[in-house]
Amino acid sequence: MACSKPSYDEIEENSLTTCSICLEEMENPKALPCLHSFCLKCLKGVAHPPGSFICPLCQEKNPLPPAGVDGFRDNFFINQMKERKAIFTIGQVIMPCTSCGTTDRQVAARCVDCNGFLCQQCVHSHETLAPLKVHTVFTLDELRSGTVDMSKVMKEECCQKHKDQVLRWYCKTCGIPICRDCTVMEHRHPEHDYVTIESATEGQLAEIKVLVANCKGLSHQIDEAITKTQQVKSKLEKSAVEAQKQLDEAQKAFLKAVKENYTANTNKLAEIKTNQSEKIDDATKSLQNLQSKLTNAMDVANQVIQTGSKHDVASNYSTLCKTLTQLQEVKPTGISKSFGVVQFKPSQKGSVEGVNLGTVSPQGLNPRDRNGKWVLEKEIGKEGQGRIKGGSGVAVDPNTRDIFIADYSDQDIKVFDLDGNYKRVLQGNLFNAYDVAVSANGFHFITDQTACVKVFSPDGTYLKQFPVISPKGKSSDTDGSLHGLTIDSDGNLLVGNCIYNKNYISKHKQDGTHISSINISMQPWFIGLTRQGKILITGESHMQIVDHTGKLLRKINKPKDAKSWQPYSSCCSNDGIIYVSSYGLEAQGGIYSFTEDGGYLGCVTTDVTLAHGIALIDDDRLVVVQYKHPAKIFYYVE
Numbered sequence: 181m182a183c184s185k186p187s188y189d190e191i192e193e194n195s196l197t198t199c200s201i202c203l204e205e206m207e208n209p210k211a212l213p214c215l216h217s218f219c220l221k222c223l224k225g226v227a228h229p230p231g232s233f234i235c236p237l238c239q240e241k242n243p244l245p246p247a248g249v250d251g252f253r254d255n256f257f258i259n260q261m262k263e264r265k266a267i268f269t270i271g272q273v274i275m276p277c278t279s280c281g282t283t284d285r286q287v288a289a290r291c292v293d294c295n296g297f298l299c300q301q302c303v304h305s306h307e308t309l310a311p312l313k314v315h316t317v318f319t320l321d322e323l324r325s326g327t328v329d330m331s332k333v334m335k336e337e338c339c340q341k342h343k344d345q346v347l348r349w350y351c352k353t354c355g356i357p358i359c360r361d362c363t364v365m366e367h368r369h370p371e372h373d374y375v376t377i378e379s380a381t382e383g384q385l386a387e388i389k390v391l392v393a394n395c396k397g398l399s400h401q402i403d404e405a406i407t408k409t410q411q412v413k414s415k416l417e418k419s420a421v422e423a424q425k426q427l428d429e430a431q432k433a434f435l436k437a438v439k440e441n442y443t444a445n446t447n448k449l450a451e452i453k454t455n456q457s458e459k460i461d462d463a464t465k466s467l468q469n470l471q472s473k474l475t476n477a478m479d480v481a482n483q484v485i486q487t488g489s490k491h492d493v494a495s496n497y498s499t500l501c502k503t504l505t506q507l508q509e510v511k512p513t514g515i516s517k518s519f520g521v522v523q524f525k526p527s528q529k530g531s532v533e534g535v536n537l538g539t540v541s542p543q544g545l546n547p548r549d550r551n552g553k554w555v556l557e558k559e560i561g562k563e564g565q566g567r568i569k570g571g572s573g574v575a576v577d578p579n580t581r582d583i584f585i586a587d588y589s590d591q592d593i594k595v596f597d598l599d600g601n602y603k604r605v606l607q608g609n610l611f612n613a614y615d616v617a618v619s620a621n622g623f624h625f626i627t628d629q630t631a632c633v634k635v636f637s638p639d640g641t642y643l644k645q646f647p648v649i650s651p652k653g654k655s656s657d658t659d660g661s662l663h664g665l666t667i668d669s670d671g672n673l674l675v676g677n678c679i680y681n682k683n684y685i686s687k688h689k690q691d692g693t694h695i696s697s698i699n700i701s702m703q704p705w706f707i708g709l710t711r712q713g714k715i716l717i718t719g720e721s722h723m724q725i726v727d728h729t730g731k732l733l734r735k736i737n738k739p740k741d742a743k744s745w746q747p748y749s750s751c752c753s754n755d756g757i758i759y760v761s762s763y764g765l766e767a768q769g770g771i772y773s774f775t776e777d778g779g780y781l782g783c784v785t786t787d788v789t790l791a792h793g794i795a796l797i798d799d800d801r802l803v804v805v806q807y808k809h810p811a812k813i814f815y816y817v818e
Contacts, residue, residue, distance in 0.1 A: 196479060197261050200237055201226065205262065209255040214240040215477050215503055217258055223249040238473045256337040257484070257492045264330055264487070266297070267323045277302055290323060292316040292333055330487065337491040341366070347491055350380035355498035357491060381490045384497040391504040392481045395474065398507065401579060402471045405512040406464060413460045415520035420453050423524040430524075449522065456519045467512055477503045508621050509671060517799060552818040554771070554784045554802065558600050561585065562810040566594050566602025571805035573615030573664065573706065573749070574793035577622065583803055584624065585811055586613040586793070593626060595640075598797055600813055609634055609642045615664050615706060615793065617673065619690055625673055627662035633675055633692070646692030648675045651684055651699050664706035664749070669713065676704025676717070685715065685730070698730035706793065708750035708758070710776045716758065718747040723760060725778055734778040736760075741783055743768040749794045749805075752776065759784060761791035761804055771804060771814075785814060 199206045201222035208220035216237050227233040227249045232241045245251025266275065267290070276283045278296025285299035291306060293315040298306065303319075306312040322328055336346045337357070345359035353372040367374055427449065431442045481500050484492050560583070561568030570589030577584065581598035584606075593606035593616055612629040619625070622638030632645040647655040648662065663676040672695060673688045683703050687695040705719035714733060717724045722745075723736040738745035746763035753759070758774040769791045771784035784802075793805040800816040 196483060197258055197265065206255075206258055209258040210249060210252040211255040211258075211499075212240075212242045212252060213499060214238055214242060214473070215480050215499060217255045220249065223252070237476070238469060240473075253495070254340055257488065257495065260334045260489070260492070261483070261487075263334060267320060279305070287320070289317050289319045290333060292318070334489065337495065347494075348377055349374045350377045350494050352380070357494045377490055377494050381493040381497075385485065385488075385493050388481050388493070388497065388500055388504075389485055391501060391508070392478055392485070394508055395478060395504055397579075398512070399471065399474055399478070402467055402474065402512040406467045406471070409460060409464050409467065412517055412520035413457065413464075415517075416453065416456060416460065416522065419521050419523070420449065423449060423522055426524045445524070449524070452522050456522065459519055470507075470512060473503075474507050477507060552816055554814040554816050556785075556787055557801070557813045557815045559810040559812055560596050560600035560803075561594060561602070564602065566596065566605075568594060568805070568811055569808065571807055571809070571811055572613065572792050573627075574795045574803055574805045574811070575616045575618045576795045576797050576803070577618045578620050579622065581797055582618075583795075583797070583811075584616045584618055585805055586616045586626065588612050588614065588807075591628075593624065593636075600803075600811075604640065606636055606640050609645070614662065617665050617667050619667055619671060623690060625665060625667075625690075627665050627675065629661070631662060631677075633662065633665065633673065633688070635690075635692070644692070646688070648677050648686035648688070649694040649697055650677070650679065650682070650686070651697040663704045664708075664718075666707045666709055668709060674707055674709075674715065676707050678703050685717075698728070700724070700726060700730050701732065706749035708752060710752045710758065711754070711756055712776060714776070716750040716752070718750050718760065721745060721747075723747045723750065736774065736778050736780075739772050739780050739783070742770060742772065743786075748792050751794050751796050751802075753796055753799045755799055757781065759794055759796070759802060761788065761794040763791055763807075764789070771802070788812065 197205055199219045199222055200216070201218050204219075206217065206219050209217045210220050210223055211217045212233070212235055214235050216235050223233075226236065227244065232243050233249070234241050274283050275287050275297060277285065277287060277299035278294060279291075279298050279302040282299060285301060287297040288300045289298045289303045290296070291298055298317070303317060306315055306317050318328055318333060323330075323333065339345045339347055339359035339362060342359050342361040345361050347357035347359050349358045349360070349363055350356075351358045351362070351367045351372050351374045353374070354367065357377055358367050358374060363374055427442070427445060477500065480496065481504065484496050484500070488496070560566070561571070568585060568587055570587055571585055572588045573586040575584045576582070582603065583596040583598065583600070585594050585596070587594055591610050591612055593610070593613055595603045595605065597603055606624065610626060610628050614627045614629065617625045624636040624640070626634045626636070628634065632647050634645045635643045637643055649655055661678050663678065665673060665675045667673055671690060673690065675686045675688065677684055677686060683700045684697050685700055685704060685707065686697045689695060700717060702717055702724055703719045704717050708716035708718070710716065710725070713728065715726050715728070717726060721738070724732055725734045725736070726732055742762060744762065744764045748761050748763045750758055750760045756776045758776060760772050760774065762770050762772060764770060768786075769788045770786040771788060771791065771794065773781040773784050775781060788804055788806060789809050790807040791804055792807050795803050797803055797813070802814045803811060804814070805811045
């Protein structure tokens with residue numbers, strides 16, 4: 181007889197109860213802070229105190245408790261899952277009666293008070309003996325019917341420190357379930373604030389559900405990033421084959437005289453391919469690891485939501501919320517398309533004398549080798565509801581690729597999709613919107629002609645505002661003129677301000693908490709960042725590259741082929757190319773490109789008027805905002 185296919189819930193439950201070290205069902209399961217669980221004996225075999233323990237699945241470093249692996253939290257939730265699983269497997273596996281210990285008679289029921297399974301004879305004893313008649317007994321058919329609340333059938337979780345005490349309280353100070361003895365010993369009032377576990381879990385389950393719902397889209401984004409990354413590797417393989425073919429054809433033309441040069445170039449091609457392939461593999465591994473962590477966290481959360489008791493919710497609440505919240509901050513970016521290209525450039529001399537076939541180079545890593553051009557794709561915000569009257573700053577949502585444009589004249593933020601189609605508008609609490617930035621979790625941050633940064637939720641709801649802080653520690657909630665802002669690789673905000681002719685950049689967490697401030701020597705009209713974290717400041721008649729302390733690294737003056745030079749905004753691609761918009765009066769503006777160190781590469785286009793904000797939709801598409809003119813999207817072609 182063919183076996184029936186296991187359901188998704190069965191597969192999900194089996195994966196959570198199986199130890200990934202011994203590949204058997206877990207015995208004495210211990211839960212790590214990263215949400216992965218293993219057998220106690222398996223952990224003891226791979227963990228070596230003192231210090232930290234690296235999880236075999238996600239490679240996250242977990243600090244070892246003072247008591248070693250025994251100090252990790254008991255995963256009572258998995259033990260209950262095993263018992264629930266046993267209810268449906270009795271008959272397929274031999275299970276002893278908890279009461280009499282026999283294996284000769286098949287288990288027929290479960291006693292809540294005895295906390296175990298009973299054979300038919302022991303069930304009869306419970307029905308006839310006076311002391312046992314008061315026990316609550318459920319038959320296997322009743323348990324399998326789905327009409328019984330399983331949380332009332334399973335034993336309540338006991339305290340790890342006070343083994344005979346049930347966890348019926350929740351310490352809000354420490355974020356863990358506690359027992360009665362804990363309330364008078366380690367978790368006493370007033371140092372600790374505790375409530376009943378019933379009142380604590382009322383909102384915890386709802387909060388976990390919201391976090392799981394918010395994370396659903398992240399899994400799809402990671403899958404897309406992995407697919408795109410593998411496409412880049414496939415492109416690299418094909419490109420390398422073509423480059424090798426061209427190199428072989430050149431080698432035949434130069435015969436024996438080119439052998440030494442040919443060998444050198446072949447080795448270099450192999451080295452470049454290996455290096456770029458390693459970077460692609462590292463990016464894929466990182467994305468797959470992130471996907472694994474997300475899947476595990478959501479599996480645990482879903483099991484808690486679907487079958488967890490109030491103790492399960494309380495026990496997993498703090499770790500789940502922390503893990504799921506941190507995962508939502510992650511941006512699955514994959515790797516730049518440029519790593520999928522390697523090229524061979526034949527020598528222009530056409531002579532054997534120099535024994536120079538040409539050179540092999542990774543196309544994306546040498547900005548000077550880009551020989552294509554930027555072409556106007558479309559204008560956006562030209563008319564209708566999404567018309568841009570006085571465009572200023574611009575930002576691109578790192579996840580959705582939606583385009584956010586600050587309209588100084590309309591005092592709002594207009595939102596377009598990645599193809600430039602108008603979607604919606606952010607209004608209210610804005611006064612001459614100047615610049616905008618969007619975080620990895622979708623929150624919008626805006627500077628305007630007030631002295632505070634305005635914060636909007638992902639759905640466009642105004643949340644709050646906060647002042648920036650000067651290097652002297654003074655708040656600018658009443659003074660100052662906020663300018664450009666951007667978000668660094670750690671998710672922190674960099675905000676430019678000018679007050680009483682003093683220029684500085686203030687660094688804040690996304691909740692507004694001030695981290696630090698640095699003095700700078702020029703007014704920060706707009707702020708950008710290089711791949712290496714250097715700060716780009718545009719304004720007045722030049723651009724500056726400074727480090728995190730404000731130290732000037734390079735000053736960039738007017739390019740030799742620019743008709744006018746009034747740099748307004750900048751952005752940096754994954755290839756390390758800096759793009760700068762120049763305002764330019766009388767249709768003499770332009771977009772110019774530089775290396776990360778400030779070396780001039782060339783003019784991208786002069787097809788802009790009164791250029792303000794500039795941002796990359798991706799490495800091959802640019803959006804440029806024009807004051808009192810529609811914004812423009814350009815794309816790169818080889």
